[in-house]
Amino acid sequence: MQYFVNVTLTGLTEGMVYSAFALALVLIWRSTRIVNFAQGSMAAATTFIALALIQAGQSYWVALVVALLSGLVLGAIVERVVIRPVEGGPELNAVIVTLGLFVAIQAAIAIVFGSAFQSFPTPFGLEGFQVGDDRIALTPNSVWVIAAVLVTMALLVVLFRFTRIGLAMRASAFGQEVARLLGVRVGRMLTLGWALAAVVGSLAGLLIAGGEFVYPAYMDSLIVFGFVAAVLGGLDSPIGAIVGGLILGLALSYVSGYVERGSALVNVAALVILMVVLLVRPGGLFASSTARRA
Amino acid sequence: MADTRAHGSTAVATDGGTAAGPALLEVQDLTSSYGAVRALDGVSLRADTGRITAVLGANGAGKTTLLRTVSGLVRSSSGRVVLDGEDITSASVESMVGRGMAHVPEGRGVIAELTVHENLRVGALFRGKVEKSEYDRIYDLFPRIAERRDQPAHVLSGGERQMLVIGRALLAQPRILLLDEPSLGLAPRIVAQIFGLLRRLVDSEGLSVLLVEQNARSALSVADVGVVLNLGRVVVTDSARTLMADEDLRHAYLGF
């Protein structure tokens, strides 16, 4: 029983990060109908910036803020420079561009920061809380991870629901032409959308890095997990992305916790889950009425 | 074709319905193309304050392209668009609403993912903060959408959608409203209701409406001036009443 609780807690913590990452993908998908496969590399780049600052003696929090800000800038630059020319074109072209970014940024990280495994610090402890006589798998760091993701999501809800700029962003995403005719600077809103998504993705990258080793390709699995989580939720729905992330986190945690040598199977399990969802419920687990894709 | 042009030029010469003096919106010799297809071929017309100007013609006559070129969605290859004395031919689409021109595109342009009220708010976004009374005024004009203000817009019926987009455009406080096929797919009763409302707004608030319609009979019943387009050219411009009375013209171009 205690083992089950621990596996579940681990799954929820990891799932929160997948949720955040999936959310970043969904934000971009909703506004530009592009899956940003470069999201992982972009997040890895900002994580390495944070790591460089920490190694230079800065505090974790300074590094965190700088990394998120560089994510913001990186997202905006990426949208303006390489995505804008292929927006609205054939979808294969946009896919290939984001894949190109994916490889290019990953290689650039290796050139600038080296390809070695480096350990990334956490701001809080990695020792589980004491409950009665037992230590559970919930650590101060996982509380920080969960809180950080929840706060980010709350801020996004406030932004999109209650601010004029959030409304302008949603209008731009869903009715580009109408929004332009009503005076909304759609181009700027799309840039802002990519920038925000990159911040959320960067946060996910920093959180997953905490207490682990980072290397230029350390986000490769996360881009897959984020994509699977987003597809589970229907790719169009922020709520779906969050739920999808949690479901995936739990599922993968059970696989690695209950299957012998299951940790080697986590990526395969994600693949299987994705295939099953795409074949059985291509619109996502919560597809309401119409199929959202052909 | 030669016959058409002769008919057109004589009719323009009589100039029955248009007012003298500077127009609110003036389209001068506008030409624009989709690829190799020339959709507008030297179109000139004007729209005045306090008047409804209806642009009529068959499918493919260039009506929608005309509106899209006026609001900058399609770039013209030659000619000018002048709004209140200012040349706006190459102004950005986003700036049009700030200049007092609101374009309601074909197919209604309701943003289905937003609620009814959010759709309205988008219309006023560029103006900054807007008094609640302005929204109340729109809801008074269209009580049917007021009932659904917090529902997602995709639940609205066709008529309600049309009311919503007109209401949204009105929140932008335009001097001229560009409407693309507002009657499309709506029941005659709803069309009459919407056109009646437009008439009241134009008369009471000095709005100008440039209306593009395939449903010529309904449009002429509400409009002051009619402009008939055929294959990208103006065939005739005249008062709505004269056009209604011209049986040959109605048969040839307006299909009723």
Place this chain on the structure above:
Amino acid sequence: MSDLQSPTTGKNGAGTATAGKASEEAPTEATAGADEPTATRRRSLLPQSTLLRHLLVLLIAAVGAVVLLEITDPFTNSQLATLTYYAIAAGGLTVLTGMNGQISLGHGALMAVGAYTTALFLSADEPLPLPLILLAAIVTATAVGALVGVAAARLHGPYLAGATLALAVGLPGLAIYFHDVLGGEQGMRVRAPRAPEAFESFISAVSGNSATNTKWLAYLGAICLLITYFLLANLIRSRIGRTWRAVRDQEVAAELAGINLGAWRVLAFVVSAAAAGLAGGVLALVVRLAAPSGFTLVLSLALLTAIVIGGLGSLLGALLGSALLVFLPPFVTDLGTGWGLNNTEAAQLAPFVYGVVLIVAMIFAPAGFVGTLRMRWLTRQAKRSAAQPSRG
């Protein structure tokens, strides 16, 4: 649906673009142009029949391959061996992405299937004859490809990319899970069979060079490459190829014409998976190792780069793109060390260039470099033939 799609489709007003449609206007036109009888008649040196023409090209290419392998040094021989397996896989991917408009980031994983199959069969005490082993590699990869293809046929664009990405990241994990059989992280050593005596006498007759094992493997790769391209070229020109293009470009029309889109997409996936399986088999022989580190995502993306450079849909393009994958890395790595980068950093310059090439190609020359050149050439031809009547 239209409301949902409006953000993307509204902008170019072209409706939902079929994957890769606009990007491949050039190759389509090019092939269409070549299919016209007038075009073939003008090239009077080549036979009329497509099959005969391809056989002739095959013969010339075979002679060319022998000459190339005999005039170059052993190191270049091994580079050319590498080229062969890249080119086989890229040829298959061309059928899928270029001809049929489906994207796959999973071809690296399918190559892994072929490579591990080959390694397993060769590890037997009395291994089967090599052609049979390679056939087994093809069959296994085809089976996996069919499985993926059935799922993929219902997907498009980003969904397909994501699903095959998951395949690329996930499948190598199986090698680690079944480490008793598949060797885990270290992978499996491959005992490449020795060259037969006939090969040695052939080489000594042709050039008098020593028939090393490296040379034998390069020849083996070249033979596989030539056979693959011969088959693919015929397939592309056949009714099957035309149907694939129809499925890509005229989805709705093809469906109305009674074409089962799904079945044709699966077939394209299966054919390209077969090529990837063979490529994996050759890779295992040439590299003498099948290990997860050899089949990273970068491999799949490198293949994509090759076909994008080559101009999506052209086998010659895929071949040239593959050549770039082989000869570009040493070049840029040298450049990098010249700039003062250390070896591991400089080694990353090649993937960096792949990425940049993908982006630049999609933004500036979506038809690929070969496609763009071909389009230029065709335009010039058209202009010339348009000008001719007035002259004559």
